[in-house]
Amino acid sequence: MAVEANQEWLKSNGDPHLVLVHRLPSFNFQLKHILQPHFHLLDPAGSPEPAGSFLSSHAQSVRALICVANTPLTAETLSLLPSLELVLASSAGVDHIDTQECRRRGIILTNASTAFAEDAADYAVTLLIDVWRRISAADRFLHAGLWPVKGGYYPLGSKLGGKRVGIVGLGSIGLEVSKRLEAFGCSIAYSSRKEKPHVPYPYHANVLDLAAHSDALVLCCSLSEQTRHIINKDVMTALGKKGVVINVGRGGLIDEKELVRFLLRGDIGGAGLDVFEDEPDVPRQLFELDNVVLSPHRAIFTPEAIEALNQLTFTNLKAFFSNKPLQSVYQIE
Numbered sequence: 001m002a003v004e005a006n007q008e009w010l011k012s013n014g015d016p017h018l019v020l021v022h023r024l025p026s027f028n029f030q031l032k033h034i035l036q037p038h039f040h041l042l043d044p045a046g047s048p049e050p051a052g053s054f055l056s057s058h059a060q061s062v063r064a065l066i067c068v069a070n071t072p073l074t075a076e077t078l079s080l081l082p083s084l085e086l087v088l089a090s091s092a093g094v095d096h097i098d099t100q101e102c103r104r105r106g107i108i109l110t111n112a113s114t115a116f117a118e119d120a121a122d123y124a125v126t127l128l129i130d131v132w133r134r135i136s137a138a139d140r141f142l143h144a145g146l147w148p149v150k151g152g153y154y155p156l157g158s159k160l161g162g163k164r165v166g167i168v169g170l171g172s173i174g175l176e177v178s179k180r181l182e183a184f185g186c187s188i189a190y191s192s193r194k195e196k197p198h199v200p201y202p203y204h205a206n207v208l209d210l211a212a213h214s215d216a217l218v219l220c221c222s223l224s225e226q227t228r229h230i231i232n233k234d235v236m237t238a239l240g241k242k243g244v245v246i247n248v249g250r251g252g253l254i255d256e257k258e259l260v261r262f263l264l265r266g267d268i269g270g271a272g273l274d275v276f277e278d279e280p281d282v283p284r285q286l287f288e289l290d291n292v293v294l295s296p297h298r299a300i301f302t303p304e305a306i307e308a309l310n311q312l313t314f315t316n317l318k319a320f321f322s323n324k325p326l327q328s329v330y331q332i333e
């Protein structure tokens with residue numbers, strides 16, 4: 001739907017207010033241009049006042065708030081916005097937002113996972129292929145001028161077809177991962193907060209059980225108090241010496257120190273990590289390991305995903321201020 005074609009509805013809907021809690025990143029200056037003709041935007045980052053005093057003096061009637069990137073949205077900030085009804089997270093993860101406070105106040109939360117699902121899934125599958133087929137390691141090997149191998153062959157990779165992949169969190173991103181891996185001939189199982197109706201894959205109520213029946217785990221779930229360190233010592237032991245962990249969710253889903261120990265001892269087969277517990281710090285020991293593929297939190301970053309996010313934000317805001325159903329709502333547990 002072309003944003004420009006939707007000027008008319010606002011004229012009959014008064015003057016809705018918004019607040020941007022953070023300066024928009026340079027790769028997404030378009031969002032401001034898309035929203036500005038339609039909404040009254042308040043941007044504390046563009047004001048010389050400290051954010052707190054800006055919010056208390058200008059934001060009393062704000063009904064909707066865009067939470068950009070991982071800017072924390074605390075109960076304290078929320079208390080400065082007494083009229084708030086809608087928070088739009090411009091990320092798939094919402095671990096930087098006090099979701100319980102939103103729930104307590106009846107504030108609706110939306111996130112970007114539907115906009116980012118395809119790109120995040122492409123990236124997760126690419127990391128998995130890279131670990132199993134040793135592509136980054138082979139690239140380093142060639143760059144180092146080590147081909148042909150003296151007295152031998154470059155080590156074999158491992159085939160995708162026939163592998164059992166466990167997806168942790170079968171939301172929009174997890175479902176896109178499953179579609180892609182099915183096409184490679186993998187068999188899929190999953191664990192999730194609840195069993196999903198209409199999903200053909202076996203469900204495991206806990207990750208330990210899923211790990212015991214998988215050759216690789218792909219982490220696509222949100223980080224919360226329930227999922228922090230969901231990949232722990234016991235889960236890695238159950239996954240086994242050939243098992244692979246892929247993480248495009250949040251670093252805190254894995255007990256990272258334990259993962260490093262498992263990898264160094266060869267007690268797990270490999271890892272593909274786009275996210276880390278204490279970004280941008282990455283455990284140095286991982287740099288030495290050829291069975292680990294590392295990436296600086298890039299899974300969702302394509303111009304197409306940003307465009308889809310902008311459209312989703314606009315569509316949800318327009319629906320909200322017209323009292324229509326939103327395109328996507330995040331279910332707070």
Ligand SMILES: O=CC(=O)O
Pocket residue numbers: 090091092093094112116300
């Ligand atoms: O990590 C990226 C996101 O949560 O959107």
